[in-house]
Amino acid sequence: MNKPLNKMAVQATINGEPTAFLCSPGQVLAEVLRDELELIGTKIGCNTGDCGACSVLVNDRLVCACLVLAAEVEGQAVQTIEGVAEGGVLHPVQQKLLEHAGLQCGICTPGVVVAAKALIAHNPNPTEEQARFWLAGNLCRCTGYDKIIRAVLDAARQMREEAGA
Amino acid sequence: MNAYQEFSVIGSRPVRPDGLDKVTGRARYGADLNMQGQIYGHIVRSPHAHAIIQSIDCSQALAMEGVLAVMTGKDLPVPGDSVLGSGEGAIALKDLSPMVMSQGKVLFHAQAVAAVAATSPELAAQAAALIAVSYEVLPAVTDMHEALSAEAPILHADRFPHGFPEEPTNLAAHISLVVGEPDAAFERADVVIEQTYSVPMCHQGYIEPHACVARVDAAGQVDLWCSTQGHFTVAQYTAALTGIDVGKVKVTASEIGGGFGGKTTVYLEPVAVVLAQKAGRPVKMVMDRGDVFRVTGPAPGAQTRVKLGAMRDGQLVAADVECVMDSGAYNGNPAGIPAFMATACYKFTNARSTGRAVYTNKPKIHAYRAPSVPQVTLGFELAMTELAAELDMDPLAFRLKNAVEEGDVNMMGAPYNRIGLRECLEVASAHAHYNAPVAEGEGRGVAAGYWINAGLQSSATLNVLSDGHLAILTGSPDIGGSRASMALMAAEVLGIPFEHIHPQIAATDAVGHCDVTGGSRTTLATGQAVIQAAEQCVAEMCRRAAAEWEVEAGVVTWSQGAAHYGEQSLTFEALARRAGTMGGPLTFSSSLTASSAAPSFGVHICDAKVDKETGRTTITRYTAIQDAGKAIHPAYVEGQMQGGAAQGIGWALNEEYLYDENGVLENPGFLDYRIPVASDLPFIDTVIVEVPNPLHPFGVKGVGEVPIVPPMPAVAEAVYRSAGVRLRDMPLNPPKIVAALTGQ
Numbered sequence: 001m002n003k004p005l006n007k008m009a010v011q012a013t014i015n016g017e018p019t020a021f022l023c024s025p026g027q028v029l030a031e032v033l034r035d036e037l038e039l040i041g042t043k044i045g046c047n048t049g050d051c052g053a054c055s056v057l058v059n060d061r062l063v064c065a066c067l068v069l070a071a072e073v074e075g076q077a078v079q080t081i082e083g084v085a086e087g088g089v090l091h092p093v094q095q096k097l098l099e100h101a102g103l104q105c106g107i108c109t110p111g112v113v114v115a116a117k118a119l120i121a122h123n124p125n126p127t128e129e130q131a132r133f134w135l136a137g138n139l140c141r142c143t144g145y146d147k148i149i150r151a152v153l154d155a156a157r158q159m160r161e162e163a164g165a
Numbered sequence: 166m167n168a169y170q171e172f173s174v175i176g177s178r179p180v181r182p183d184g185l186d187k188v189t190g191r192a193r194y195g196a197d198l199n200m201q202g203q204i205y206g207h208i209v210r211s212p213h214a215h216a217i218i219q220s221i222d223c224s225q226a227l228a229m230e231g232v233l234a235v236m237t238g239k240d241l242p243v244p245g246d247s248v249l250g251s252g253e254g255a256i257a258l259k260d261l262s263p264m265v266m267s268q269g270k271v272l273f274h275a276q277a278v279a280a281v282a283a284t285s286p287e288l289a290a291q292a293a294a295l296i297a298v299s300y301e302v303l304p305a306v307t308d309m310h311e312a313l314s315a316e317a318p319i320l321h322a323d324r325f326p327h328g329f330p331e332e333p334t335n336l337a338a339h340i341s342l343v344v345g346e347p348d349a350a351f352e353r354a355d356v357v358i359e360q361t362y363s364v365p366m367c368h369q370g371y372i373e374p375h376a377c378v379a380r381v382d383a384a385g386q387v388d389l390w391c392s393t394q395g396h397f398t399v400a401q402y403t404a405a406l407t408g409i410d411v412g413k414v415k416v417t418a419s420e421i422g423g424g425f426g427g428k429t430t431v432y433l434e435p436v437a438v439v440l441a442q443k444a445g446r447p448v449k450m451v452m453d454r455g456d457v458f459r460v461t462g463p464a465p466g467a468q469t470r471v472k473l474g475a476m477r478d479g480q481l482v483a484a485d486v487e488c489v490m491d492s493g494a495y496n497g498n499p500a501g502i503p504a505f506m507a508t509a510c511y512k513f514t515n516a517r518s519t520g521r522a523v524y525t526n527k528p529k530i531h532a533y534r535a536p537s538v539p540q541v542t543l544g545f546e547l548a549m550t551e552l553a554a555e556l557d558m559d560p561l562a563f564r565l566k567n568a569v570e571e572g573d574v575n576m577m578g579a580p581y582n583r584i585g586l587r588e589c590l591e592v593a594s595a596h597a598h599y600n601a602p603v604a605e606g607e608g609r610g611v612a613a614g615y616w617i618n619a620g621l622q623s624s625a626t627l628n629v630l631s632d633g634h635l636a637i638l639t640g641s642p643d644i645g646g647s648r649a650s651m652a653l654m655a656a657e658v659l660g661i662p663f664e665h666i667h668p669q670i671a672a673t674d675a676v677g678h679c680d681v682t683g684g685s686r687t688t689l690a691t692g693q694a695v696i697q698a699a700e701q702c703v704a705e706m707c708r709r710a711a712a713e714w715e716v717e718a719g720v721v722t723w724s725q726g727a728a729h730y731g732e733q734s735l736t737f738e739a740l741a742r743r744a745g746t747m748g749g750p751l752t753f754s755s756s757l758t759a760s761s762a763a764p765s766f767g768v769h770i771c772d773a774k775v776d777k778e779t780g781r782t783t784i785t786r787y788t789a790i791q792d793a794g795k796a797i798h799p800a801y802v803e804g805q806m807q808g809g810a811a812q813g814i815g816w817a818l819n820e821e822y823l824y825d826e827n828g829v830l831e832n833p834g835f836l837d838y839r840i841p842v843a844s845d846l847p848f849i850d851t852v853i854v855e856v857p858n859p860l861h862p863f864g865v866k867g868v869g870e871v872p873i874v875p876p877m878p879a880v881a882e883a884v885y886r887s888a889g890v891r892l893r894d895m896p897l898n899p900p901k902i903v904a905a906l907t908g909q
Binding site: 024034035039040041042043044045046047048050051053080081082084085090094097098099100101103104105106107108109110113128129131132133135136137138139140141142143144145146147148149150 | 178180181183184185187188189190191192193194196197199287369370371372373374420421422423424425451453454644645646798800801803804807808809810811812834835836840841842843844845846848849
């Protein structure tokens with residue numbers, strides 16, 4: 001018989017802060033982030049790893065938080081959308097998405113931001129094709145991706161310029 | 166003549182007011198609100214596509230610790246024959262109620278039959294599994310053509326569509342329109358073509374699943390939060406479905422994670438309300454992605470026979486269109502639109518147009534972006550292209566020769582006002598894309614599209630804040646950037662900075678009625694309410710300035726955000742700061758039933774390359790051209806055009822509901838129901854054409870829906886030109902193309 005109150009204690013670094021939370025053994029990270037830690041910017045569009053709305057970084061690796069058990073992040077560093085703007089300053093990807101109108105309904109946007117930030121960290125000078133394939137796991141039904149891709153390439157360009165300056 | 170001819174901020178591209186919350190993850194969507202003390206609802210769904218419910222036993226579930234309420238269809242009023250006006254069209258309660266929960270009979274797989282609320286989602290799911298439902302299983306029919314055969318099981322033995330009174334059938338509706346004498350006209354045509362085209366059932370594919378949380382207090386007051394395209398409609402539907410007075414239902418619209426028409430109705434909300442009422446605790450419900458595909462949305466599949474006749478010089482002389490649409494288990498009213506709108510792009514004095522809707526054991530269809538028009542347009546526009554080839558004419562020149570313009574009358578009988586189809590076709594003909602040579606191995610297709618656009622009811626309230634900023638309240642959920650357009654329109658009238666304007670979506674008890682965000686109507690109609698309220702604000706501010714200066718109000722003018730008379734001026738901010746001593750707070754409301762709606766037209770150009778070995782199609786270049794009337798925020802107009810084009814490309818190449826023989830959906834997830842991903846598409850170039858709508862103060866026409874209309878025929882023609890085989894049944898997926906190429 002089910003024991004709904006049987007919880008595990010997990011310690012992890014979430015958006016740079018040491019964090020402890022309780023979770024049931026089968027609970028996924030996306031659910032814990034949202035329901036236990038109130039980090040609601042991580043969205044659940046499918047719960048099967050197909051839509052990318054719950055994209056987060058675990059030790060700088062891009063993952064779908066709906067496919068990671070919460071207990072797996074014991075001792076790991078998790079970054080969510082809430083940790084992307086540092087000190088209240090938007091990341092260039094966030095700023096460029098705003099400027100290029102790269103969002104409509106916005107439900108995919110947190111995942112796109114996290115994934116695009118990881119892309120540029122991995123490849124500071126992505127081609128359009130590389131950006132499209134990197135973001136192929138982030139479904140957007142509103143924009144046709146046009147303005148998202150333009151924003152991501154523009155953010156990468158700006159970051160290269162700032163790094164070179 | 167438009168009231169406003171010259172613009173200072175309309176047509177600029179400021180950052181949307183809600184953008185910051187959305188790029189930082191702070192925006193709250195349907196599943197992002199938790200109410201104190203909430204419990205969790207879970208729905209029990211039918212494992213059968215067609216069955217009679219014999220009994221439902223909830224006793225074991227209710228006995229579980231942590232289970233606080235159960236419900237079945239018996240907890241909802243019997244729908245009877247009442248009809249709800251919903252703004253976008255009337256719906257019978259008997260077609261709506263069973264989509265929330267069945268009362269006695271199940272007509273599609275996964276239809277809701279019961280629900281349970283418990284203290285955790287896991288407990289609720291476990292309790293749901295303990296609800297014992299016994300069924301008498303009936304044969305199911307999911308193919309609409311089979312459903313019309315004499316042997317097919319009948320879904321509704323008590324329904325007889327108008328004009329077919331003899332015996333029950335699965336025909337839900339039959340609408341036929343004729344102008345002139347099409348049969349005689351075909352006789353004198355030089356060239357006649359006749360073909361049949363089909364489009365599969367598909368889903369809107371919004372990324373955010375349906376979600377809500379409901380609280381019912383001891384006085385019976387309902388407080389409901391949900392993701393919706395129209396919270397006033399949610400209040401109305403929820404009240405009608407539960408028997409609660411609509412005045413007791415307050416609905417707050419969350420941010421909405423996509424809808425495309427699919428969130429203009431209710432699925433979970435009435436269930437959450439009933440469970441909350443029974444449990445005495447708030448109830449949260451979030452739909453599983455698989456169930457989003459299984460029980461919500463789908464756009465009807467359709468088969469369209471098109472017969473067109475033309476003279477050698479390209480003059481169209483007759484059309485005969487017959488469109489059969491799959492309505493699913495209840496009447497989603499898909500038949501009328503193709504009948505009325507199939508021929509809407511071209512001048513016809515002789516035409517026949519028929520729409521039929523068929524019941525099948527699948528979920529009731531619901532609106533999807535220009536509902537039913539993409540389906541019939543695949544056939545009509547592809548037939549136009551095929552006929553142009555027979556006539557050896559350029560497909561755009563052929564369309565231009567026959568394009569409707571101001572004064573022409575379509576099958577709906579009313580003459581067009583100032584429309585922009587001709588302008589779009591001319592822009593397409595001159596466009597660099599159309600004039601570039603087609604690359605080796607690729608093909609090119611073009612198509613036009615029409616959508617009627619809606620007006621309906623809208624309201625806005627403007628509150629001038631004490632520092633000269635402005636709050637705008639409307640009741641129109643913002644699905645694609647409409648808060649930005651509301652702020653731009655207010656900034657234009659008032660002459661104050663865009664950044665000083667704070668548009669919000671207010672709850673049903675905080676602003677006047679607004680119909681759903683649908684029909685491409687929000688910027689047009691809710692925008693018009695904002696414009697009118699802003700004009701009231703200007704008039705009142707001029708009156709106050711006149712009183713201050715002791716002159717007649719009529720001599721005071723308003724420009725650059727200030728009242729002026731001679732050398733004197735009073736700014737918006739000064740009047741705001743002194744409001745308390747100059748007549749009191751400045752608050753303005755305006756409501757209307759908009760009669761300013763005007764149709765939109767678009768023309769798309771598609772280049773595609775088919776890999777003849779694998780059958781995979783790559784879209785290599787795509788251009789969307791559309792008449793927006795007046796683009797308030799051009800970046801979001803382009804966004805609508807690009808998004809609609811992408812959805813149409815997905816429908817053309819991949820998207821399709823696949824059912825097994827028992828009526829079970831085989832691809833209820835984003836892995837198997839594959840919508841376009843970033844690597845599937847090129848940049849989608851856009852050209853906004855502006856032929857102002859003379860009925861609207863700013864010249865606005867709706868823009869959201871028409872972009873999904875041209876893609877299917879444009880893609881299909883491009884595929885034909887690249888692959889060399891003509892396919893008329895969507896989607897043009899690799900197996901179908903390989904089969905055609907290899908003659909299998």
